[in-house]
Structures are given as C-alpha cells and as structure tokens.
Amino acid sequence: MNDTTDLxxxxxxxxxxQAGRRALLAxxxxxxxxxxxxxxxxxxxxxxGRLIGSVSGGCIEDDLLFQYIxxxxxxxxxxxxxxxxxxxxxxxxxHRFGLPCGGTLExxxxxxxxxxxxxxxxxxxxxxxxxxxxxxxxxxxSRMDVSPSPADLVFDGQTLRHTMGPDYRMLLIGAGMLAxxxxxxxxxxxxxxxxxxxxxxxxxxxxxxGVRIVTDMPDDAVQAFRPDQxxxxxxLTHDPKLDDLALMEAVASPAFYVGAIGSRRNSAAxxxxxxxxxxxxxxxxxxxxxxxxxxxxxxxxxxxAVSVMxxxxxxxxxxxxxxxxxxxxxxxxxxTAESSPSPT
Numbered sequence: 001m002n003d004t005t006d007l008x009x010x011x012x013x014x015x016x017x018q019a020g021r022r023a024l025l026a027x028x029x030x031x032x033x034x035x036x037x038x039x040x041x042x043x044x045x046x047x048x049g050r051l052i053g054s055v056s057g058g059c060i061e062d063d064l065l066f067q068y069i070x071x072x073x074x075x076x077x078x079x080x081x082x083x084x085x086x087x088x089x090x091x092x093x094x095h096r097f098g099l100p101c102g103g104t105l106e107x108x109x110x111x112x113x114x115x116x117x118x119x120x121x122x123x124x125x126x127x128x129x130x131x132x133x134x135x136x137x138x139x140x141x142s143r144m145d146v147s148p149s150p151a152d153l154v155f156d157g158q159t160l161r162h163t164m165g166p167d168y169r170m171l172l173i174g175a176g177m178l179a180x181x182x183x184x185x186x187x188x189x190x191x192x193x194x195x196x197x198x199x200x201x202x203x204x205x206x207x208x209x210g211v212r213i214v215t216d217m218p219d220d221a222v223q224a225f226r227p228d229q230x231x232x233x234x235x236l237t238h239d240p241k242l243d244d245l246a247l248m249e250a251v252a253s254p255a256f257y258v259g260a261i262g263s264r265r266n267s268a269a270x271x272x273x274x275x276x277x278x279x280x281x282x283x284x285x286x287x288x289x290x291x292x293x294x295x296x297x298x299x300x301x302x303x304x305a306v307s308v309m310x311x312x313x314x315x316x317x318x319x320x321x322x323x324x325x326x327x328x329x330x331x332x333x334x335x336t337a338e339s340s341p342s343p344t
Contacts, residue, residue: 087107132151172236176202186312194214196221231254234257251287
C-alpha cells in the first residue's frame with residue numbers, strides 16, 4: 001500500500017504514544033461552505049509541538065498547536081472523552097483562520113489515543129486492508145473493523161466512523177517512461193498503483209518503488225484487479241494485442257476512469273476494431289476515453305503524464321471538464337484554424 005497521509009499520520013501518532021509521548025489527533029468531521037481540507041483529513045500534534053498531517057491551510061494548525069502547547073497539561077489535562085471544536089463560525093474567524101468566506105469546519109479532538117489500538121490500525125493499513133475506525137465520543141474508546149467497501153466518514157455527534165485504507169487505485173497497462181511519470185504522480189496523489197506488462201524487456205528498467213507489478217496478460221490482470229468505483233485503468237502500450245481486450249474488460253466494470261494513450265486516428269481505429277471484431281457498440285464504449293488527458297500542449301512524457309493525471313483527478317473529483325479542454329477537441333480546433341483561409 002502506498003503511504004497515504006492517513007497512514008503517515010497514524011503511524012507517527014502510534015510511534016509517539018508507544019514512546020510515552022502525549023499527543024492529540026484532530027479529524028475533520030464536517031464542513032460548511034468552502035473548506036481548505038475535506039472531511040476525514042487528520043492532524044497529529046505531539047506534546048513538544050511536532051505535528052504531521054493537515055486540517056486546513058495552516059492557520060488552524062497554528063491555533064491548535066498554540067492551544068495544545070499553551071494549555072497542556074493543566075487546562076486540557078487528560079480528558080477521557082474527545083472534544084468537538086468549530087472554526088470559521090463568523091466572517092472574522094474565517095478571516096483570522098484563513099478560511100474562504102463562509103467556510104466552517106468542525107474537528108473532533110482525541111487526546112492521548114492508546115498505543116495498542118493505534119498499532120492494530122497501522123498494521124491493518126500497512127497490509128492493505130480497508131478498515132473502519134469507530135470512536136465513541138462519550139468514552140473515547142475506539143474499535144477497528146474490516147470494511148467491505150469504501151465509505152464516507154460518518155459523524156452523528158456521538159460516534160465517529162472513519163473508513164480508511166486502500167482508497168483510489170490505478171492500473172497501468174504497459175511499462176515505460178510515461179508509465180513511470182504517471183505512476184509517480186498517482187502515488188503522491190494517494191493512489192495505490194499496479195503496473196501490468198507481460199513483456200519482460202519493458203520491465204527491466206522500471207525504477208518507481210511502491211508500485212505492484214504483475215506480468216499477466218492485461219485482460220486477465222484487469223479481471224484480477226477487480227476495478228471498483230474508486231479505480232482507474234489506463235492503457236499505455238499502443239499495442240492492440242495488449243490494450244484492446246483489457247480495455248473492454250475495464251469499460252464493463254464500475255471503474256470511474258478508463259482510457260488509452262494514442263492519437264485521434266489511433267483512438268478511432270481502436271473503437272472501430274472493438275465494434276467490428278468484438279461486438280462492441282458506441283454505447284458500450286461511451287466510457288472509453290481517448291485520446292486521454294487535458295490539452296496543455298504537452299509533448300514530452302512528463303508533460304503528457306501531467307495532462308493525463310489532471311484529467312484523472314478532475315473525473316475523480318467530479319469536475320465537469322469542458323469538452324474544449326480535451327486533447328481531441330483542441331487538436332481538431334487547431335487543424336480547423338490552420339486550414340481556414342486567412343482574412344484579407
């Protein structure tokens with residue numbers, strides 16, 4: 001599993017508590033209006049002021065750090081129950097804490113979480129499990145259960161249920177320089193990345209740690225990957241023998257993003273092959289993206305990776321990308337403009 005922010009925060013918190021240091025865990029449990037960090041974001045603060053994670057752009061972290069260092073251990077003491085705090089209630093506070101106008105967020109503060117449950121949670125996350133951590137806000141006691149599927153954080157004022165673990169996943173088909181750049185970007189954006197390439201000569205120079213590598217045929221790899229709503233599948237080989245069957249498996253899955261590298265001509269030819277030889281239709285291939293990426297004039301592998309990753313993140317975040325931003329639309333517009341007669 002890639003070391004996501006959740007895992008980094010909880011691992012550090014466990015290490016601090018295991019060493020006998022006092023510490024605070026803050027979790028964003030609700031937001032109103034614009035908010036700099038989403039629900040579920042976490043921050044851990046050690047008794048000497050060291051912190052890891054983020055719940056805002058920095059101002060709230062500063063305030064929590066000031067309050068924690070100033071008041072501990074007398075005013076806050078060792079409360080058994082978590083506390084709920086709210087930031088950005090009015091315009092003055094929103095300005096003070098650097099929140100967008102109208103932005104408000106609530107944090108659940110847990111004081112000195114026990115080391116043993118934290119260790120169990122960290123070990124589960126490190127092994128790639130999807131788990132739900134529940135916190136009783138009356139007693140401060142927590143429990144961990146294996147979760148069957150990803151879920152949003154739920155907080156009803158008394159119980160916090162926070163599902164963590166393998167979140168968004170990316171399956172790349174085809175090793176190479178573009179795949180290395182794209183895998184690197186996906187990893188630091190919190191994706192768990194799997195690379196599939198049955199061609200041993202392409203895997204010899206792979207140099208991105210933290211990526212799971214499989215050598216099955218790509219269509220078998222897609223089936224084994226079992227794409228869900230938080231998965232994306234991207235084909236990068238330019239080889240129909242490797243890409244086509246895998247992409248057909250992927251478009252039939254719940255994956256939120258399925259696409260393949262290639263020019264407009266190659267993308268059109270791909271769809272034509274699938275419809276002619278494999279019984280696909282325009283409707284069944286409607287979710288297949290190609291050419292992939294947002295148009296930024298990219299030419300090098302690193303720039304193309306930026307373009308593709310930007311489109312993946314836009315789709316993941318529910319952003320409606322204008323059609324004019326697509327590679328196909330922009331290249332067609334340029335062709336049209338270049339072929340139009342110059343005004344006299």
